[in-house]
Amino acid sequence: MIAHEEVRELLSAYLDGELTQADGQRVRIHLEDCAECREAYAQLEKLRQVTAEMKFAGPPEDKMSELEQRLTVQAPRRIGWLLLVAGFVVWAGYAAYLFVVDPKLATFEKLTTGAIVIGFVLLLISVLRQRLLEMPHDRYRGVKR
Amino acid sequence: MGAAAQARPMTLEASVVTEPDDLAELFRRFRLRAFHFALQMLGNREDAMDVTQEAFLRLHRHWHRRDAGRPVAPWLYAVVRNLAIDSIRKRAVRKEEDAEAAPVEDFRPGPEILSEQNELRAEVWKAIGELPAEQREIVILREFHGLSYAEIAEVLGAPHTTVTTRLHHARERLRKRLEGFL
Numbered sequence: 249m250i251a252h253e254e255v256r257e258l259l260s261a262y263l264d265g266e267l268t269q270a271d272g273q274r275v276r277i278h279l280e281d282c283a284e285c286r287e288a289y290a291q292l293e294k295l296r297q298v299t300a301e302m303k304f305a306g307p308p309e310d311k312m313s314e315l316e317q318r319l320t321v322q323a324p325r326r327i328g329w330l331l332l333v334a335g336f337v338v339w340a341g342y343a344a345y346l347f348v349v350d351p352k353l354a355t356f357e358k359l360t361t362g363a364i365v366i367g368f369v370l371l372l373i374s375v376l377r378q379r380l381l382e383m384p385h386d387r388y389r390g391v392k393r
Numbered sequence: 394m395g396a397a398a399q400a401r402p403m404t405l406e407a408s409v410v411t412e413p414d415d416l417a418e419l420f421r422r423f424r425l426r427a428f429h430f431a432l433q434m435l436g437n438r439e440d441a442m443d444v445t446q447e448a449f450l451r452l453h454r455h456w457h458r459r460d461a462g463r464p465v466a467p468w469l470y471a472v473v474r475n476l477a478i479d480s481i482r483k484r485a486v487r488k489e490e491d492a493e494a495a496p497v498e499d500f501r502p503g504p505e506i507l508s509e510q511n512e513l514r515a516e517v518w519k520a521i522g523e524l525p526a527e528q529r530e531i532v533i534l535r536e537f538h539g540l541s542y543a544e545i546a547e548v549l550g551a552p553h554t555t556v557t558t559r560l561h562h563a564r565e566r567l568r569k570r571l572e573g574f575l
Contacts, residue, residue: 260561264535266542291568291575298517298575299536305506307428308442315446316424319453320417 252278255285263292412464416456419465420449426538427473432506433533434477436522440484444476451476467547470540474530474548513574520570528563531556 255278261267262275279286344365348358413419427448431441451472459465507518521532534540534548542556549556568575 256565257561260564261542261557263564264542264560266557288568291572292564294575295517295564295567295571296536298513299521302507302514302518302537304429304432304537305438307425307445308438311442311446312424312428315449316417316420319420319449 252282252285255279255282256288259285259289259292263289263296416449416453419452419469423466423469424449427469430470430473430533430538431477433537434474434530435480436506438506440480441477444473444480447476448472467540467544470534470538470544470548471550516574517567517571520567523570524563524566528559528566531559532563532567535560 255275258267258271258275262272265272267275279289347353347361413422424445428441428445431444431448432438435441435444448469452469459468507514521529524532530549531545534545535542540548542553542560545556546553
């Protein structure tokens with residue numbers, strides 16, 4: 249015979265259908281004989297009924313729509329950037345190849361133009377790197393200046 | 394008397410038959426649940442919206458790293474929960490800095506977040522608000538969101554037995570506290 253106190257501890261899980269079949273059966277049998285446990289169980293059921301009827305305030309719809317926009321727009325934007333950068337790198341590589349193998353241009357022209365392009369790329373990389381490193385520490389990030 | 398028919402466990406899987414394919418679908422299905430969970434934890438629509446927003450953006454950032462074999466909803470609930478706890482902590486720090494403010498332990502989500510009030514609902518919500526935080530969150534996940542014990546355990550990162558015990562103690566408290574109302 250299952251102890252009264254033991255059943256009291258199982259009532260909550262019984263209400264949720266989270267007991268094993270054997271434990272559920274034992275609680276059911278006890279409830280038939282114990283008015284005190286029946287009352288406690290009825291109160292738990294009533295509590296569940298009241299919570300099921302509760303309705304909560306909705307979200308601010310303008311902010312929710314804004315969030316949806318951000319989530320749906322960001323994915324294609326990322327793919328767009330990826331395609332743009334990939335296309336540019338291939339195109340620039342091909343242009344550099346044509347430039348290097350062009351028999352009409354003198355070596356001097358190739359070297360000076362190459363130096364200008366490499367210098368420009370190095371400067372661009374260094375600025376981008378600096379911006380990326382500073383980004384997490386920028387306390388005004390997202391603030392309109 | 395409902396004792397004759399033991400309730401079947403109400404679970405997230407039961408309400409969400411298939412897994413969402415992408416984040417947009419997850420957002421459509423779970424935006425209200427995520428917002429309400431944050432609201433029930435925080436008691437403030439503005440803070441709840443901030444937490445909801447950050448939770449979905451975080452999922453968006455880490456979407457490619459998710460385990461496709463596991464349900465995604467408990468992950469979302471866990472992220473909302475962690476962000477809500479962070480928000481409560483930040484609020485506590487702000488209150489500590491303000492000598493006039495009430496102590497942190499006094500934080501309770503008020504009945505104003507209920508859209509349709511009556512005396513019994515307001516009293517039950519007040520009683521839930523008076524539970525210790527670790528019991529309150531389990532009651533919220535179980536009663537308002539229909540998570541199974543296994544799902545709650547996953548959200549909390551706690552053993553199944555902890556969920557069972559805390560829920561039992563929480564309901565006993567509520568039952569005694571609401572004796573004249575139930």
